[in-house]
Amino acid sequence: MTGPLLLGVRHHGPGSARAVRAALDAASPPAVLIEGPPEGDALVALAADEQMRPPVALLAHAVDDPGRAAFWPLAEFSPEWVAIRWALEREVPVRFIDLPAAHSLALAAAEESADAARPEGPAPDGEEPLLGRVSAGVGVEAADPEWDVVPGQGSLEGRVSAGVGVEAADPEWDVVPGQGSFEGRVSAGVGVEAADPEWDVVPGQGSLEGRVSAGVGVEAADPEWDVVPGQESLEARGVRIDPIAVLAETAGYDDPERWWEDVIEHRGPGGQADDPRAPFAALGEAMAALREMYGHGGHERDLAREAHMRIQLRAANKEFGDGVAVVCGAWHVPALAAKTTLAADKALLKGLPKVKTEMTWVPWTHRRLARHSGYGAGIDSPGWYGHLFGVPDRPVERWMTKVAGLLRDEDRMVSSAHVIEAVRLADTLAAMRGRPLAGLTETTDAIRAVMCDGSDVPLDLIRDRLIVGDVLGEVPDAAPAVPLQRDLSRLQRSLRLKPEALERELDLDLRKETDAAKSRLLHRLRLLAIGWGEPVTGRGSTGTFRESWRLRWEPELFVRVAEAGVWGTTVLTAATAKAENTAVSATALAEVTALAEQCLLAELPDALPVVMRALADRAALDADVGHLAQALPALARSLRYGDVRSTDTAALGEVAAGLAERICVGLPPACTGLDADGAAEMRGHLDGVHTAIGLLPKAPELGERWGSVLHRLAARDTVPGVIRGRAARLLLDDGRLAEDEAARLMALALAPGTPPAEAAAWIEGFVGGASGGGMLLVHDERLLTLVDAWLTGVPADAFTDVLPLLRRTFSAYESGVRRTLGELVRRGPAAASGPVHAGPTMPGFGPGLDGERADAVLPVLQLLLGIDDNDLAGVTR
Incomplete structure (x- = not known):
């Protein structure tokens, strides 16, 4: 074998994964190189650990800013994962050769900064850039026909690379196939004196594109060619292309996923070529044609990535000899096969920004492999692809059986006959559509027609549970992790609170120590902005000793854990430090009261003194009744939580009582002269304060004082109607207002002289x-x-x-x-x-009780209760 074995794949493709395994078995390369960050070389051996269960991902984050992170996901059906496991099983060296994560994270941050600084809106002339307009189907007719650009033929540079010569009016502009592009000849020292001096290029001043970047504009004979400084270079302004979509469109397919399935994923054992490497050679040729036409296709960072891959490939060839295997995206194959010099590749990497990074393995999910999750190399149906890769034979029949099992679990009537008929229909649809095998489209259409009675409602469940799926991977304990992550993992194991990708409900009884510990953990994580669980309204009880949570673990939470690691090495110490810092920096009273509530729920006794001091300071300085009313309910709830958790809340109770007193004094004047929006907001505060005072420790004088405040609000004409009506209703519900008095207040409010809106x-x-309120009227x-x-x-x-x-x-x-x-x-x-x-x-x-109709129910009641006539007589008495 001469030269490297370039295996161009599609990330997360089961057909590609099978083809990679077959090619590696046939070639037995001395080393395997994988598209991925080289920092992962130290972790690659963990892929062979028995505890490692894909899908997993390499996670890299900046040490000084853990929120700046990137993932490299791998599923069981990913070609890269198959290649890694193949190499580890045979003790063949395996390495990652992509651009280091230290550069990738720094470049991403620089691009974000540039995007934020770039002004929004169209180009100055109101039109799309030249390359973008060509991609959109707008051609360019230049003064010289050789310069014409026709939609579908790619940019001028791409056509020159493909062998199209240019004979310009000035011989210096001539481009001859085989001599390199015009830009390359300029770099070699060939000057250009154009008809328009703006086009002149002098050796030593850099290429035309470089001069444009430096602020030199170009006004061409045809305005379509104008280049304005500040609009970026023509290449950078071009659109990003999807190579799979382009190839699918060329083949006459309107769906790239369907084309890829037909060509790659459905290649069964009988469809494989004699040489397992043949499919990769054909795909490489197709990508080479695309690269000739589109250049980097709008993926400008790929130029640096591919330069680094070539450098690593040269090093591997020198160390292991010819024949090393490279598993990478098919788009990169032409660039890796290109003949370039080491100096040219190093020049592309010179000056790249860099940050200090850390890397580890983390569990991933099928849902996060899906394209809608925002992952760039995502796929639409990870669950379906996992099925295609895992089953030994008869994939359609096994898939229909799996779907039937799911629908039966949801109490839908699905029989074996449904499965048989669905398989037949899927095969028939594939034959009618000219497909080699029934794909996801055919199986879904068959399931809808046969098992779902034409309804998309159960089909949505199938998409969510099977086509996408909620598989969550596992990583071994030996994988590197920040101390906070290790403490969290320990707590999850001890509390039997396993992270799961599938959303589930968790009901806790806080009278049980284990459930109380789970509650503390979840509240501490929420305080640290690690949103594993969200509180929900409990079922079956309104007491304070019950809590209900909705749990769902997402891979991004590992990044949140890394970010929270700056506060401490354990969940308790980190939550305490975060609470203290938030209390000191908080400016709003409501923010501090909410924090006090969180501290009690999370049981952070060391943080409470700091929070209470901040609460007392903010409460003393805040004179806005609305702010006080907004803060009191959280304090009242905190007192209840403190009771059920046996927490000392004496200081909290004093602050709450003080706030209640100040609200009683300031609320009536604050309710005068409000507009409609202000009145609606104050009504909400009124409800919250009324509930909160009912939760405070029993203080008869405070309750009486609040009742007096409500009476004043209900009777004062200068108070908006919505507040007066609400005050009257609260008094009526509490038994502090007689029904006759309530009717009198309503009659006054609805008197003919009152404006209808009021x-x-x-x-x-x-x-x-x-x-x-409705039952009150009834x-x-x-x-x-x-x-x-x-x-x-x-x-x-x-x-x-x-x-x-x-x-x-x-x-x-x-x-x-x-x-x-x-x-x-x-x-x-x-x-x-x-x-x-x-x-x-x-x-x-x-008009009254109908005894005969009432007695008619007694025999049924006797039957239900299982009692005789004497017992029933006793019950009715």
Whole structure:
């Protein structure tokens, strides 16, 4: 064998992975080189560890900024993973040869800075750059026909490389195939004197592109060729191409995934060529044609990456001799096969920025391999590809069986006959569409028609669980990790809280020590911005001793752990340090009260003194009643959490009582003269403070004082209607306001002299929201009659103004409540006055108890309870 074995692949392709394994078995290279960061060489041996379960990823992050990170994912069906395992099993040297992560992370940061500094908007002339317009189908007709650029033929430079000569009006401009491009000849010292002096190129001044970058503009004979300084070079302004999509379009396919499946992934044993390397040679030729046409295709950083790969390839050839295997993206194969000098490659790498990095293995997920996750080399169907790679034979039949199992688990009626018919339909569709084997499109169409009755609802479940999947990889304990990650892993094992890619619910009983420890861990991680779990409303209990969480582990959380490592080496010390720092730097009172609540939930006793000092300082200085009202509910909840967790909250209780006193003093004046938005916001504060005072330790004088504040708000005309109505409702619910008095306040608020908008706002405050306002109207005829009388008396010109407010108020009621209210209004007022529930006169209901109909249920009740007539008589008595 002469020369290296270049195996151009598509990342995460099962067909490519099988072909790579066959090619390596046939060639038995002395070394294997993989497209990946060279910092991973020290970790590659861990791929053979028994604990290593793909999908996994190499994670590199900057030491001084862990949030600046990059992943190199590998699945079981990734060709790179197959090559690594092949080399390790045979004790063949394996190395990564891509651009070091130290340069990649620095370049990414520089590009982000450049993008942020670059002004937005189109080019000065309002048109797309030349190369972009050519890609979009806009041709260029130059003064000399040789300069014409036709859509689909690529840029001029690409056509010259492909052998198209240029005979210009000035002989200096002539380009002859085989002599290199015009830019290359200029670099070699050939000067150009153009008809327009702006086009002149003098040896030693750099190429035309370089002079444009330096601020020298070009005004060509044809305006299409104009280059304006600050718009970047023509190549840099070009569009990024997807080589797979271009090849698929050339082959007549409208779907790149389907073309790749037909050509590569569905190549079974019978379709393989005699030489396993033949498919790679054909794919390399196709990529070479694309590179000739599109250059780097908008992937400018690839030039440096490929230069580094060539340098590493030369070093491997020198160390191991000819025949080393290189597994890389097919796009890079022509660049690795190109004849360049070592000096030229080093020149491309000269001056690259660099940062200090650390690298490790981390678990990955199939969901994060998917293209929609934002991963550049992602695929649409990792679960499907994993299935194709893992099954020994009959992939369609096995896939349909797997789908049937999932649907049965979801209580759908799927029989063996469904599976057989779905397989037949998929094979028939493949034959009709001229495909070598039923692919994902055919199997999905067959599943929809046969197993899902034409519905996309169960199909969405199949896409989520099987086509994409929630597989989470594992890495060995020996993999490097920051100390905080090691402590977190230890806690996860001791608490049996395994990270999972599939979202799940976790219900905790805080009276149990293990559940309380899980709660502490999850709250500490949230304080560190490691969002593994999110609290959700619990089911079946409203007590403080129960918590419900929604857990889902994402690979990006490893980066968050690395970032949080600056606060400490354990979860406890890191959360404590983060809380103390946040307390000192916080400026808003509500922010500190929320932090105090977090500290109690996370049980951070060492951080509480610092937080309490900051809370007392902010509370003493903040005179805004809205801020005080916003802060009090969190303190009240914290006191309850402290009780269930046996935490000393005496200091917290003193601060909360002080805030409540200040709110009672300042709230009535603060509710005067508010506009509609301010009144709505203050109403929310009113609800929060009312609930919070009910949660504070029993202090009769505080409760009485708050009741006095509500009475003042309900009776003061200068207070917006929504607040007056809400205050009256809170008093009524607490039993501090008689029903007659509530009816009197409503009658005053809905008096004819009250503006309709103000009256509607009072109604919203009194009966709005989900706090039982609808049932209040159902069971109190006087209130309903008052609302009905006012509504029917609203003038027509004002009705359209109050309608949106009323609709928002009543739409919050449950459908049954709305239906009952409508029935009561339709039947009209009752014959008698007084509370409706006090007598048999409620409109819409019977005059009294129908004993015969009530007794009809007794036999059924006796059957359900399993009791005899005597026992039933005792129950009814």
